[in-house]
Amino acid sequence: MPFAERALEADRVDAVVIGGGINGTGVARDLSLRGLRVALFERNDLAFGASGNSSGMIHGGVRYLSQAPKVTESSCRDSGYIQRTAPHLLFRIPFLMPLESGPKARILLELVDAYFRAYDDFQPLKRGKPHCRLDPHDLAKLEPGLVGATVGGVTFDEWGVDGARLCVLNAIDAIENGARVHLHTTVESIGKIGEDAGEGPDRYVVEGRHRLTQDRVRVRAHVVINATGAWSPITASLGGLPQARARVRPGKGIHVVLDRRVTNYGIVSEAIDGRQMFIFPWQNVSVIGTTDDDYFGDLDDVRATSEEVRYLVQGVARVFPSVREARAIGTYAGVRPTLYAYGKNEDALSREHEVVDHAADGAPGVYSMLGGKLASYRMFAQELCDRVLPADFDSSAACTTHTRPLPGGDRVPDAVGLATAHGITPVAARRLVYRHGERALRVLDRAVRSEGGLDVTCPCEPVLESEVRYAVREEMARTVDDVSRRTRLGLGACGGMRCAARCGQIVAQELELPPAEGHAMARDFLDRQARSRIVALGPEQARQEALAQAHVRASLGGSR
Amino acid sequence: MIIVGAGVAGTAAALAARKSGVRTTVIDGGTGASTLSTGALDLVPWAEATAVALSIPHEARSVLDALGGFVLSDRAVRVLTTAGIVRPARGHDAALLDVTERASGQVGVVRCGRPGWDADALVRAWGRGYEPLDATVIRHADERSLPDADFAARHDDEERLGWLAERLREAIAASGRAFSALVLPPALGVERARADALSKRVGLPCGEAIGLPGGPSGLRFERARDRALASAGIDRVGTRVTAIQWERPSWQVYAEGRDTQQADAVVLAAGGLLGGGIEYAPSDAIPASVLPPRARPPLKLGIEAPLTLGSRGQPLETPGSLFGVPPESLASPFAIDALFDRAGVLVDQNGLATGAGRALFAAGELVADIPHTWLAALCSGARAGVAAAREAAQRGAEARSMA
Numbered sequence: 001m002p003f004a005e006r007a008l009e010a011d012r013v014d015a016v017v018i019g020g021g022i023n024g025t026g027v028a029r030d031l032s033l034r035g036l037r038v039a040l041f042e043r044n045d046l047a048f049g050a051s052g053n054s055s056g057m058i059h060g061g062v063r064y065l066s067q068a069p070k071v072t073e074s075s076c077r078d079s080g081y082i083q084r085t086a087p088h089l090l091f092r093i094p095f096l097m098p099l100e101s102g103p104k105a106r107i108l109l110e111l112v113d114a115y116f117r118a119y120d121d122f123q124p125l126k127r128g129k130p131h132c133r134l135d136p137h138d139l140a141k142l143e144p145g146l147v148g149a150t151v152g153g154v155t156f157d158e159w160g161v162d163g164a165r166l167c168v169l170n171a172i173d174a175i176e177n178g179a180r181v182h183l184h185t186t187v188e189s190i191g192k193i194g195e196d197a198g199e200g201p202d203r204y205v206v207e208g209r210h211r212l213t214q215d216r217v218r219v220r221a222h223v224v225i226n227a228t229g230a231w232s233p234i235t236a237s238l239g240g241l242p243q244a245r246a247r248v249r250p251g252k253g254i255h256v257v258l259d260r261r262v263t264n265y266g267i268v269s270e271a272i273d274g275r276q277m278f279i280f281p282w283q284n285v286s287v288i289g290t291t292d293d294d295y296f297g298d299l300d301d302v303r304a305t306s307e308e309v310r311y312l313v314q315g316v317a318r319v320f321p322s323v324r325e326a327r328a329i330g331t332y333a334g335v336r337p338t339l340y341a342y343g344k345n346e347d348a349l350s351r352e353h354e355v356v357d358h359a360a361d362g363a364p365g366v367y368s369m370l371g372g373k374l375a376s377y378r379m380f381a382q383e384l385c386d387r388v389l390p391a392d393f394d395s396s397a398a399c400t401t402h403t404r405p406l407p408g409g410d411r412v413p414d415a416v417g418l419a420t421a422h423g424i425t426p427v428a429a430r431r432l433v434y435r436h437g438e439r440a441l442r443v444l445d446r447a448v449r450s451e452g453g454l455d456v457t458c459p460c461e462p463v464l465e466s467e468v469r470y471a472v473r474e475e476m477a478r479t480v481d482d483v484s485r486r487t488r489l490g491l492g493a494c495g496g497m498r499c500a501a502r503c504g505q506i507v508a509q510e511l512e513l514p515p516a517e518g519h520a521m522a523r524d525f526l527d528r529q530a531r532s533r534i535v536a537l538g539p540e541q542a543r544q545e546a547l548a549q550a551h552v553r554a555s556l557g558g559s560r
Numbered sequence: 561m562i563i564v565g566a567g568v569a570g571t572a573a574a575l576a577a578r579k580s581g582v583r584t585t586v587i588d589g590g591t592g593a594s595t596l597s598t599g600a601l602d603l604v605p606w607a608e609a610t611a612v613a614l615s616i617p618h619e620a621r622s623v624l625d626a627l628g629g630f631v632l633s634d635r636a637v638r639v640l641t642t643a644g645i646v647r648p649a650r651g652h653d654a655a656l657l658d659v660t661e662r663a664s665g666q667v668g669v670v671r672c673g674r675p676g677w678d679a680d681a682l683v684r685a686w687g688r689g690y691e692p693l694d695a696t697v698i699r700h701a702d703e704r705s706l707p708d709a710d711f712a713a714r715h716d717d718e719e720r721l722g723w724l725a726e727r728l729r730e731a732i733a734a735s736g737r738a739f740s741a742l743v744l745p746p747a748l749g750v751e752r753a754r755a756d757a758l759s760k761r762v763g764l765p766c767g768e769a770i771g772l773p774g775g776p777s778g779l780r781f782e783r784a785r786d787r788a789l790a791s792a793g794i795d796r797v798g799t800r801v802t803a804i805q806w807e808r809p810s811w812q813v814y815a816e817g818r819d820t821q822q823a824d825a826v827v828l829a830a831g832g833l834l835g836g837g838i839e840y841a842p843s844d845a846i847p848a849s850v851l852p853p854r855a856r857p858p859l860k861l862g863i864e865a866p867l868t869l870g871s872r873g874q875p876l877e878t879p880g881s882l883f884g885v886p887p888e889s890l891a892s893p894f895a896i897d898a899l900f901d902r903a904g905v906l907v908d909q910n911g912l913a914t915g916a917g918r919a920l921f922a923a924g925e926l927v928a929d930i931p932h933t934w935l936a937a938l939c940s941g942a943r944a945g946v947a948a949a950r951e952a953a954q955r956g957a958e959a960r961s962m963a
Contacts, residue, residue: 306886310844324845455675465675498772501643505681515644515685522643527893534894537887542840545891546833546900547596550932551773553605554598555641 013039013180014393015223016206018187018235020044021051022163023353023369024227025170026381026401032177033404034385034397039219040179041208043186044300045482046171047164049229051374052485053302053334055255055289056282058082058090058159058375060126062119071352072122078379079126079159081402086161086169086409088437093160093280094129095266098139098319101149109133109151116154128157143263145322155265160282163374164485165435168475169406176407183476184211190224190239192363203365204239212478223392225384226368229337230299236368241361246368248337252295254304256312256536257330258286259493262323271315279316279323283434283488284461288312288323295335304331306535328536329493330529339371353380355387365392378402408437418444424454428462435467435487443470457506458499460492468503472510480504480525490525495533497548500525501556523556561952562587562813562823563945564801564863565837567594568934569924570829571785572623572941573948578792580949582956585823586789587815589800591778592835593925593932598770599653599746599777600639601630603935606648616650616935620942626792629654629753629784636660640743640769642677644685647770650935653777655753657743657767659689665740668693670728673704674711677745682769693742695731699723712776713750721754725761732764739764746771750779803864804828806917809959824959825919825952827911827944828865832925832932833900836862838869840900842884852882858890859903866916871902871928904928911944919951 013036017028020042028040042048061075083090099109116131123130132155139146139153171181185208193202202220209216226246228235236246266280279288291308309331316323339354353372359365367388372380382399389395412433419429422444432440447453447466455465471477471486480496480503483489489503490496500522508518530548533541561577563570566588574586600606603614616632624630631637632651637658639649652658659667667690671679679692698704699720703711715721732739746768748754755767770777789796803814810822830837841860843852857876859869868875879885888894892901905922906914913920923944924930924937 306888310883313844451673452675452678457676502676502678505644505678505685509678509681509684515681518685519644530893534887534891537840537891538842538845539840542833542900543836546593547773549892550593550596550834551598554600554602555643555645555647555770555772557606557645557647 011218012202012220013037014221015039015225015388016041016204016219016221017225017227018206019227019229019231020046020167020171020181020183021049021227021229022047022167022170022374022377023229023372023380024225025167025174026377027225027227027369027384028174028179028181029170029177030381030385030399030401031388032174032179033400034389034395036393038174038179039206039221040171040174040181041185041187041206041217042181042183043211043231045183045478045485046476047167047485049231049299050334050336051167051229052164053255053332054163054253054374055278055280055287056160056163056374057093058161060119060122060128060158061375062156065115065119072119073125074379075375076122076125076128078376078402081378082161083127083159085402085404086166086406086437088408088412088434089165089169090159090161091283093158093266093282095156095158095268095278095280096134096139096143096153097156097268098146098148098150098153101151105151109153112154116156119156123157126159128159131156143265143267143320145263145320146267147321148319158266161374162283162435166374168486169408172407172475181476182208182210182217184478185209185217186211187235187238190366193220223365223367223388225388226366230295230335232337232368232370236358239358239363239366241358241363241366245356245358245361246370247340248370249340250295250299251292251336251338252302252333253290253292253336254308254312254331254333255287255289256304256309256328257332257491258288259327259329260285262286262326263320267316267320269316269319271311275315277312277315279320285329286326288316292336299335302333302335303531304333304535309536326538327493327540328533328538329495329541330491330532331536332532337371352376355384408439411438413438413440422448422454424464425462428456428464431461432464432467443467446470457502458487458489458492460490460494460498461488463487463489463499465506468506469510472507477507478511480507480521481528483507484525490529493544495529495544495548496526497551519556523552526552526556561585561825561827561948562811562821563827563829564804564813565589565592565829565831565835565924566785566789566796567592567829567831567835567924567937568597568781569926569937569941569944570827571627571789572620572938573827573829573921573923573945574794575623575626575788575792576619576942576945577949578794580946580953582949582952584949585795585797585821587797587799587801587813589830589836592831594781594934594937595778596773596834597778597781597934598773598775599656599768600647600649600770601632601651601653601935602931602933603650603939604931604933617939617942619946620935620939623938623942627784627788629780631658640686642682642745642769642771644682646686653753653780655746655748655755655768655777655780656770657741657755657765659741662689662740665738666691668732668739668742670695670697670731670742670744672697672745674698674745675705691737691739693731693735693739696727697724697744697747708746708771708775709750709779712747712779715747715749715754715758716751721758722761725758728762728766732762741765741767743767743769745769746775746777748776750776751783753780801830801863804866804920806866811920823952824955825921825948827921827923827941827948828863828867828905828926829923829941829944830863830926832904835925837926838862838904842887844883852884855879855882855884858885858899861905865920867905867913867920867922868915869903869928870906871899871904873906875906876903901932902929904930909943910947911940912947919948919955921948
């Protein structure tokens with residue numbers, strides 16, 4: 001039976017994808033576009049793990065240049081594809097790499113210069129600018145806060161992206177092409193359907209439970225794809241597969257968020273142990289990243305610690321000391337699913353990906369997507385689909401994800417024009433267009449038709465009330481946390497003090513939940529955010545913390 | 561005597577001292593927790609409130625009378641928050657609607673077209689007994705998006721308040737329903753609470769719900785304080801005190817841009833972390849490209865003074881790390897009973913600072929181990945004010961007899 005016909009049956013799909021990160025949503029979209037019927041399960045929310053907590057860059061793989069220039073080339077080409085399919089979501093981040101004076105610094109500068117000259121060959125693939133070689137005077141002029149004697153440095157060009165939005169857009173496009181997406185739904189078992197069960201080519205039955213409603217979902221499928229990142233071995237074990245076959249090395253990475261853009265350029269610095277780290281402007285904030293430590297804790301509750309924050313701040317303060325006085329308004333943490341190799345240190349491990357075919361484990365049609373990174377997600381998804389379609393579905397449908405725009409990526413509307421037309425601030429319009437591209441028009445269209453739709457719910461970001469409602473109705477947000485992931489609501493300087501309660505009210509209203517659930521999800525969000533801030537607490541933020549706490553105590557109750 | 565700080569605690573100290581006849585000056589460096597208060601008066605955080613009503617001392621009550629504009633109750637009252645909660649309190653800003661006991665009929669939640677005030681959502685959240693009421697509250701287009709405090713200031717105008725009352729009366733008539741009270745967003749005046757005046761004109765109790773910090777309630781406190789201090793003949797100086805030092809025979813108070821002032825007794829009520837009386841000062845926040853230059857306790861006083869910071873009677877310790885104490889162990893929600901909530905100046909039961917020697921008092925959030933609430937600040941301020949005035953009077957008498 002051709003797969004397109006089977007797809008019509010409600011409890012049967014061609015492929016179950018487990019995991020709502022960038023690998024899962026990317027492959028769900030690709031499979032859907034190639035005509036397969038897909039069901040996606042995600043235990044938490046889209047982009048809950050590493051995908052929503054990365055450095056937020058679509059980089060060109062510059063680190064692979066000397067060993068594997070092909071990887072650099074394909075990374076740059078894919079970066080170009082992502083720019084073309086989601087032009088609204090990418091922004092340029094120019095980096096500076098200062099080189100400290102020292103015995104071999106001049107030679108090092110020549111080498112770095114030559115290295116980036118080679119990288120320049122690939123920059124046109126992603127509309128990047130060629131690198132510049134700078135003398136110490138240029139460096140001081142570009143970033144006056146830099147200290148220390150240098151022999152000069154270089155610039156190089158990369159692109160930033162909101163990883164959570166990228167996941168949401170892939171999931172939405174998958175849905176619009178027939179996929180069903182079950183969020184907050186834990187897969188509890190992956191069972192084999194016996195040979196004698198007869199009818200149809202379904203080989204597996206996947207059972208999930210909704211963590212908020214406790215509803216059960218049961219889906220039969222021909223193919224199961226494990227795209228659960230650091231959770232991969234857990235997922236494999238649910239299907240009775242040897243966990244070691246889906247083993248990854250979980251590397252925890254944290255980032256510190258500052259309340260504004262404190263530098264114009266990303267600055268590359270070095271930590272005490274020689275690891276490279278960055279401070280870089282990202283959307284409307286600055287971000288310091290990142291660490292890489294083996295992680296053995298709960299993957300559903302990954303948090304930065306003050307130890308990690310201090311390690312990062314110390315590394316950056318060597319070249320940019322005023323970072324100690326900057327106001328940190330939060331941290332975020334994720335666990336990278338690095339390919340497993342014993343003995344190598346975390347940084348030496350490749351971030352590249354691998355498809356494991358579990359036919360060898362007696363489970364034909366079950367695949368694990370291991371490793372990967374934001375920048376190469378599309379390629380990874382294509383690789384898997386190119387393998388699965390001929391092997392399991394006898395199909396030769398071609399990949400279109402490099403040309404077909406992601407939702408909202410058809411055209412980027414003029415934000416200032418929208419602001420004037422709707423009487424909202426240009427900043428609000430600009431942020432809305434950034435997140436939604438052409439679909440900003442849909443959000444605004446609803447806004448003008450509903451009372452209070454143009455009201456600003458989160459003044460820091462800013463986020464309009466209609467965008468919050470849009471996130472619930474069209475982007476599957478179920479909690480204040482989910483809304484925040486999709487809109488950046490509550491992630492600004494006030495830490496959600498001004499918007500969390502209202503957002504909870506709106507979510508409860510939209511989902512017809514009791515108001516008390518709206519309060520509870522607002523409190524949960526504020527509590528989580530407070531924990532993410534306090535590990536990076538400095539003198540300036542301490543007063544804001546005291547205010548936030550006093551306010552929550554006065555208006556929402558609870559200890560926070 | 562000199563009082564440093566004009567929040568709830570400093571004001572209470574000044575007003576409580578006024579009867580003693582001691583000449584009192586208040587030096588005030590700007591806004592803090594009191595200006596950011598939102599109108600509910602608690603003695604302990606309400607989520608932790610026990611059934612036992614803790615008593616409010618009489619000197620604190622008389623301060624509240626002198627201040628005006630605040631209602632204190634012996635029983636727990638119930639007030640509404642714009643976050644959608646009905647919460648208990650010991651008292652409230654007179655502009656707030658008390659919903660403890662209502663005659664028959666629903667409380668009307670006025671639909672007003674202001675962002676963040678969703679009458680329908682609030683009706684559902686506050687529970688049984690509330691009903692939306694369509695009314696015109698916005699008179700000029702800009703009022704839709706004015707901050708709460710600016711919008712509230714418009715109702716200081718008598719004519720405008722009358723206009724609002726008329727609109728509300730019309731709305732009630734048009735609804736054909738009987739309401740027991742009306743609740744509005746925090747908008748009823750900045751000069752003073754206009755809830756009573758509005759209620760009289762509408763013929764129903766009208767009042768606000770609790771809003772965000774920085775709203776009209778904090779400003780009404782400031783206005784009430786200004787009036788009360790002026791009518792008690794207490795001097796006000798607007799500047800920041802930098803240091804307090806004992807130099808025989810009196811306390812020297814150093815302030816920015818002012819001559820040094822002398823006093824027989826000093827009450828320090830400069831606020832806690834929020835007000836700036838206490839600062840979070842971890843050693844790793846000192847700008848340095850190498851190691852922090854020294855280890856120091858995580859909290860310090862915002863004013864140089866011979867006072868000891870600590871909690872539970874113990875002074876703060878120097879941490880065993882140049883980088884300071886991990887913040888996880890200092891603040892909630894990580895730490896239970898966190899140092900941030902408890903630390904302050906160590907004092908005796910009258911607010912006399914431990915170890916300072918003579919007549920140096922602390923009050924309000926600056927004090928160790930007192931709840932960070934409006935009424936706790938009021939009580940500690942009033943106590944310290946009375947005790948300081950007594951000391952000052954005694955010292956003044958001694959000085960005169962020696963002369």
